[in-house]
Amino acid sequence: MLATIFDIKHFAVHDGPGIRQTIFFKGCPLNCWWCHNPESQDVNLEIFIQVNKLDGKEFKRAVTVGYQITSKELMDIILGDQVFFEESNGGVTFSGGEPLMQSKFLQEILVLCKQKSIHTCIDTTGFTSKKTIEMVANLADCFLFDIKIIDNELHQKYTGVPVDGILENLQWLDQNHKNVILRYPVVPGITDTEKNISDIKFFLKSLKNINQIDLLPYHNISKGKYTRFKKENKMKDTKPLSNNDMLYLKSEFESIGFKVGIGG
Ligand code: SF4
Numbered sequence: 001m002l003a004t005i006f007d008i009k010h011f012a013v014h015d016g017p018g019i020r021q022t023i024f025f026k027g028c029p030l031n032c033w034w035c036h037n038p039e040s041q042d043v044n045l046e047i048f049i050q051v052n053k054l055d056g057k058e059f060k061r062a063v064t065v066g067y068q069i070t071s072k073e074l075m076d077i078i079l080g081d082q083v084f085f086e087e088s089n090g091g092v093t094f095s096g097g098e099p100l101m102q103s104k105f106l107q108e109i110l111v112l113c114k115q116k117s118i119h120t121c122i123d124t125t126g127f128t129s130k131k132t133i134e135m136v137a138n139l140a141d142c143f144l145f146d147i148k149i150i151d152n153e154l155h156q157k158y159t160g161v162p163v164d165g166i167l168e169n170l171q172w173l174d175q176n177h178k179n180v181i182l183r184y185p186v187v188p189g190i191t192d193t194e195k196n197i198s199d200i201k202f203f204l205k206s207l208k209n210i211n212q213i214d215l216l217p218y219h220n221i222s223k224g225k226y227t228r229f230k231k232e233n234k235m236k237d238t239k240p241l242s243n244n245d246m247l248y249l250k251s252e253f254e255s256i257g258f259k260v261g262i263g264g
Contacts, residue, residue: 018090091119150199214264
C-alpha cells in the first residue's frame with residue numbers, strides 16, 4: 001500500500017517520549033487559520049515554482065511537495081533509527097497533516113511496528129470516525145490529541161470543521177484508558193479567549209484518566225511558507241504571546257490537576 005507523506009524528521013524530541021522519528025502525512029481535513037504547515041493540508045502532491053534571484057536574474061524551478069512511499073520502504077527508514085529508540089525509550093510518531101486521513105496505510109504500518117516492538121504515537125486532530133479511532137487505538141501506544149476550541153461554531157469558523165465528534169473521540173479514548181497527551185495550540189485572540197479557556201478547563205475536568213496537556217505557543221515563523229506556497233495567511237499581523245502569558249495559562253491548567261508542559 002502507498003502513503004503520501006511530505007517529510008520525515010529524525011531525532012525529534014518533542015513528539016512523544018524519548019528520541020523519535022516523526023513521519024508527516026500529507027492531507028488534513030482541517031484548515032486552521034494558524035496552520036504552521038500549509039503545505040500539509042492537501043493530500044495530493046503539489047508543484048510550486050520556486051524563484052531564486054542572482055545578479056538581477058530570476059531562476060525558476062519546479063518543486064514538488066510530498067511523495068509516495070510504500071509501507072516496506074517506510075518501515076526500512078523507521079528501522080534505521082531503531083537503536084536510538086531502544087536507547088531512549090523512544091519510537092515513531094505519525095503526524096501531519098492528519099495521519100488518520102490515510103488510516104488503512106496507518107493501520108498497516110502500526111502492525112509492522114508492533115511486530116518489531118517499536119513504540120508508536122499518533123499526533124491527531126481527532127477529526128475522524130469512531131470506527132477509525134477504535135481501530136488505531138488498539139494498535140498505537142500513545143496519542144498526541146489536539147484540543148483547540150470547545151464552542152462548535154467557533155471551531156467550525158477557525159478550523160473548517162465541527163468539534164463535537166472530536167470531543168466524543170477524546171472521551172472514548174479517556175473512558176478506555178488509552179494513553180493520551182493533549183495539545184492545546186495557544187493562538188492569540190482565537191483559542192486563548194477567557195471563554196474558551198474556561199470551556200476547555202470545564203471539559204478537561206470531566207475526563208477521568210487523561211491528565212497531561214502541552215501548551216503550544218503560536219509563532220509566526222511560517223509566514224514565508226504562505227508566500228512561497230501562495231496560500232492566504234489570515235494571521236499575518238498576529239504577534240506571539242509573551243512568556244508571562246504562557247506561564248499564566250500553565251498555572252490555569254495546573255489548578256485543575258493537570259501536568260502541563262509548554263512546547264511539545
Ligand atoms: S490540524 Fe494541524 S495540519 Fe491540519 S490545518 Fe490545523 S494546524 Fe494545519
